[in-house]
Amino acid sequence: VCQMTVVPPPGSSAQKLDAAAVLRLAMGAVRAKAAAAKKDAGAIVADPKTSPLARGALKDCMDSYDDIAYSLDHADQSMAAGDKDTTGTMLDTVRTDVDTCDQGFEDREELTPVMSKQDAELAKLASNCIAIAVAAGLR
Structure with missing residues (x-):
């Protein structure tokens, strides 16, 4: 997952990527996945068959x-x-935000966590960002 998300954009040279550039690519993957997950959640909210309780969680x-x-x-x-401290804090916050979605379904025990697949992928991507930042000394 990590290697697939830090692919340099077409036309750029992988040799020019420093640690910060790799982290930014990983952060871009999180951003794209979060946007896709939001779109998926919005589609489920718009479905008339979705219960009001599930709409709240979504x-x-x-x-x-x-x-x-x-x-x-x-x-x-x-x-x-x-600012390494704030960088680290904000990356930790991204990981927490992913968990917040899952927690909303857990708090409503009768609901099926319909975003669990998207959240599992987001959790991996967010954790990758943290690991890259740590390894590169950027946090």
């Missing part, structure tokens, strides 16, 4: 997916400023 997920983008923006800004 709307919470959609908010969490928005929070992921916000946290990634702040991680990127902090990284650019050389």
Whole structure:
């Protein structure tokens, strides 16, 4: 998963990628997956067959997916400023935001966690960002 998400854009040279660039590619993968998950959740919310209780949990997920983008923006800004502590905190926050979606379904025990597949992928991607940041000394 990690190697597939840190592929340099077409036309760029992999030799030019430093640790921060690799982390930014990984963060971009999280951002893209969160946007896709938000779209999936929105489609389920719009389905008239979806129960009101599930709609509440899904709307919470959609908010969490928005929070992921916000946290990634702040991680990127902090990284650019050389603020390792805030970079680390914001990457940890991304991971927490993923868990928040799953928790909404767990809190409503009678619901099937319909976003579990997307959240599992997001959790891996977010954890990869943390690991890259640690390995590169960026947090």
